[in-house]
Amino acid sequence: xxxxxxxxxxxxxxxxxxxxxxxxxxxxxxxxxxxxxxxxxxxxxxxxxxxxxxxxxxxxxxxxxxxxxxxxxxxxxxxxxxxxxxxxxxxxxxxxxxxxxxxxxxxxxxxxxxxxxxxxxxxxxxxxxxxxxxxxxxxxxxxxxxxxxxxxxxxxxxxxxxxxxxxxxxxxxxxxxxxxxxxxxxxxxxxxxxxxxxxxxxxxxxxxxxxxxxxxxxxxxxxxxxxxxxxxxxxxxxxxxxxxxxxxxxxxxxxxxxxxxxxxxxxxxxxxxxxxxxxxxxxxxxxxxxxxxxxxxxxxxxxxx
Amino acid sequence: xxxxxxxxxxxxxxxxxxxxxxxxxxxxxxxxxxxxxxxxxxxxxxxxxxxxxxxxxxxxxxxxxxxxxxxxxxxxxxxxxxxxxxxxxxxxxxxxxxxxxxxxxxxxxxxxxxxxxxxxxxxxxxxxxxxxxxxxxxxxxxxxxxxxxxxxxxxxxxxxxxxxxxxxxxxxx
Numbered sequence: 098x099x100x101x102x103x104x105x106x107x108x109x110x111x112x113x114x115x116x117x118x119x120x121x122x123x124x125x126x127x128x129x130x131x132x133x134x135x136x137x138x139x140x141x142x143x144x145x146x147x148x149x150x151x152x153x154x155x156x157x158x159x160x161x162x163x164x165x166x167x168x169x170x171x172x173x174x175x176x177x178x179x180x181x182x183x184x185x186x187x188x189x190x191x192x193x194x195x196x197x198x199x200x201x202x203x204x205x206x207x208x209x210x211x212x213x214x215x216x217x218x219x220x221x222x223x224x225x226x227x228x229x230x231x232x233x234x235x236x237x238x239x240x241x242x243x244x245x246x247x248x249x250x251x252x253x254x255x256x257x258x259x260x261x262x263x264x265x266x267x268x269x270x271x272x273x274x275x276x277x278x279x280x281x282x283x284x285x286x287x288x289x290x291x292x293x294x295x296x297x298x299x300x301x302x303x304x305x306x307x308x309x310x311x312x313x314x315x316x317x318x319x320x321x322x323x324x325x326x327x328x329x330x331x332x333x334x335x336x337x338x339x340x341x342x343x344x345x346x347x348x349x350x351x352x353x354x355x356x357x358x359x360x361x362x363x364x365x366x367x368x369x370x371x372x373x374x375x376x377x378x379x380x381x382x383x384x385x386x387x388x389x390x391x392x393x394x395x396x397x398x399x400x401x402x
Numbered sequence: 403x404x405x406x407x408x409x410x411x412x413x414x415x416x417x418x419x420x421x422x423x424x425x426x427x428x429x430x431x432x433x434x435x436x437x438x439x440x441x442x443x444x445x446x447x448x449x450x451x452x453x454x455x456x457x458x459x460x461x462x463x464x465x466x467x468x469x470x471x472x473x474x475x476x477x478x479x480x481x482x483x484x485x486x487x488x489x490x491x492x493x494x495x496x497x498x499x500x501x502x503x504x505x506x507x508x509x510x511x512x513x514x515x516x517x518x519x520x521x522x523x524x525x526x527x528x529x530x531x532x533x534x535x536x537x538x539x540x541x542x543x544x545x546x547x548x549x550x551x552x553x554x555x556x557x558x559x560x561x562x563x564x565x566x567x568x569x570x571x572x573x574x575x
Contacts, residue, residue, distance in 0.1 A: 117551035122516055165517045166556055168570070193515060195554050198570045201487040209536050214483040214499035222554045222572060224515075252552060252572045253488050296575040298552060358520045358548050386519045388558065388565060393517055 115298040116248065116259070116290045118282075119193035119224045120144055122171045125161045126379035126395035130368035132334030132351030133307040133318040135267060135278025139377065139399040140177035143187035143230040146280040146305075147242025148265035150185040150232035153177045154402065161397035166387045169195045177230070187230035187244075196221040200253070220253040228263075240267050246283075248290055248300065259290030261300045276309040301325050314340045324356050332361065338370075345373045349381070368395070375401050476506045478567040482559050484541060488572035491550050496542035498557065498571075505534045506561050510541075513556040520555075521546060541571075 123129035124144035128137055135146030140157035142149040156178040163171045170193070177187035199216040206213050226249070232242035244263040250256065265280035283300040290298045307320035318336035336351030350367040368381025377399040382392040482500035489496045498510070505527045512521040523539075525531025531539040541557075543549070552574045559567045 115549070115551055117515065117553040119515075165515060166513060168556075169515055169517075169554075195515075195570065198554055198572050199481070199483055199487055201483050201485045203485055209501070211536060213501070213536055214485040214497070214538075216481065216483055220488070220572070224553065250552065252554070252574055255488065255552075255574055257552070292552070292575070294574070298575060355516075355518065357514075357518050362518065385517055387513055387517045387556070388511075388560070388563075389568070390517070 116300050117224065118301060119171065119191050119226060120173075122163065122165065122193065123161070123395060124173060125159065125399075126163075126368055126381040126397040127349065127370060127377070129383070129395050130336070130349045130351055130366045130379065130381035131318045131338055132336035132353040132366070133278070133309065133320040134305050135265065135280055135307055136276060136309050136318065137399075139401055140175040140187055140189070141173075141397075141399065142232070142242070142265075143175045143177060143189040143228050143244060144173060144191065146265035146267060146278050147187065147230040147232050147244045147263060148240050148267035148280065149278060150177050150187055150230060150242055151234055151240035151267060151269075153179050153185045153187075153232075155179055157399060157401040159397065159399040161395070163393065163395045165393060166385075166390065168197070169193060175228075183234040185230075185232040185242075187228075187232070189228040189230070190225070191228075192223065192225045194221065194223040198222060198253075222250075222252050224250045230263075232265075238269055238271060241265065242267075250290070255293055257290045257292040257298070259288060259298075259300055261285055261288045274311045278305070278307040278309070280305055314342060316340075318351070320353075324361075330361065332356065346371055366395075377401065474504065476561045476564075476566065477503045478559060479503055482557075482567035482569050484557070484569065484571035488574055489542070491543045491573045491575065494542050494544050496540070496545075497538045498541045498559075498569075499536065499538045500559060500567055501536045502532070502534055506532055508532045508537075508566070509560045510539065511558045511560060512546075513558070515553055515555075521548065 125137055125141045128134055128141060128145055135149040137145060138152035140159045159175045161173040165171060173191045175189035177185055179185050197219045200218045200220050201214050202217050203212045204215045227247045228244045230242055230244040232240055234240045242265045246261050248259040261283040262285055263282045264284055268277040281304040283302045286302060289300060303323050305320055305322045310317045316338045320334045322332040324330055324332055332354040334351055334353035338347050338349040340347040347370045352363060352365050354361050354363045364383055366381050366383045368379060371378045379397045381395045385391060385393045479501040482498060484498050507527050508525040508531055510523045511519055514520050531537050550573050554570050554572050556570050558565050
């Protein structure tokens with residue numbers, strides 16, 4: 098109970114967000130498609146909610162990939178292993194990168210009577226993070242977890258690093274029909290990302306509270322997420338999954354809200370999951386605002402033993 | 403060679419813009435894809451000309467769609483580029499430069515690394531950003547009025563929903 102109160106206290110405080118978290122893109126095609134964090138039951142919990150790693154039986158390996166706007170490659174790798182009846186350890190790597198960004202200068206060019214912007218060369222950008230997680234079962238229904246995150250980014254010759262922590266709590270009713278996920282990321286406000294040019298960026302604190310309710314073949318997900326907007330508000334999401342009887346397939350979808358600078362937008366994601374033997378393959382897509390793509394596609398795969 | 407009889411029905415015209423286009427049209431430039439090539443065309447009626455689009459009717463009054471090229475499509479010569487790149491967002495010298503082949507309305511759209519549109523700005527024809535020739539539009543924190551995280555952003559320059567140019571800009575504090 099103390100932990101819950103602790104998380105709720107954090108949940109109600111809003112910090113300014115500055116550093117771009119690559120995980121804003123998502124942690125798996127499934128969690129993206131249900132619009133809620135902490136209900137994956139795979140090593141994705143390292144990225145979503147370390148408290149949800151209680152579902153790991155022996156070990157779990159997950160991979161997630163997406164290409165954004167044709168050029169930005171986003172990939173995550175995560176691994177979790179049960180080390181005792183009540184404890185699971187996990188680790189994850191996330192990378193968002195893009196290359197061939199034009200490096201420019203002003204100069205003269207034939208046909209123009211003023212200096213114009215010229216491309217000299219190209220450079221690349223990378224935004225990575227490394228996580229190490231620990232999960233502990235406090236009872237048959239409640240588990241807690243924590244993650245240590247190391248952030249590393251590079252933009253041309255500029256580099257930055259930072260460290261922070263996450264906390265997570267996961268509740269699962271004895272009947273297994275109801276689950277609650279509560280997590281907070283970057284809980285230590287004094288820890289920032291420091292760049293090689295001496296500037297710093299705040300690691301944005303955010304929290305999510307999600308509820309999962311199973312109704313026979315249909316499962317519903319509801320989540321609230323805190324924002325860094327100057328006007329305190331929460332991002333809502335509503336998702337669902339329908340498991341086809343006698344077939345290892347399920348369809349899922351979500352409507353969710355997202356931040357776009359000082360405004361809130363909404364979007365929808367649809368997807369399909371194949372859950373066979375120890376494999377979970379997820380594919381989902383989202384309508385793209387970027388006019389050169391109709392949709393953004395997400396693919397993730399988990400192996401759970 | 404088949405004979406193509408074209409009757410121009412100008413009664414429905416409102417073609418102040420399309421007249422120059424229409425006057426440049428020749429029979430050889432017509433492509434009537436929906437007509438069976440083995441079926442002689444006895445009559446094609448151009449029933450309306452409106453802003454560059456024609457409704458063409460076959461002799462049996464079935465519609466045939468034609469598209470007439472506009473004078474010269476709006477285009478950006480070369481690349482649209484941000485300067486400096488990478489850019490210190492708080493500096494006031496940040497710009498985006500591009501060369502338009504004609505004056506036209508232009509929209510700048512900025513996307514973050516999720517592919518979410520986070521900023522748009524309109525530039526009117528004949529004004530800075532929408533005039534023929536080289537345009538330098540301000541692109542920095544003071545002009546946009548928003549804090550941006552360190553990272554890479556994609557900007558598109560669009561006209562009438564079509565993408566004229568696309569590029570990336572790295573931004574830092």
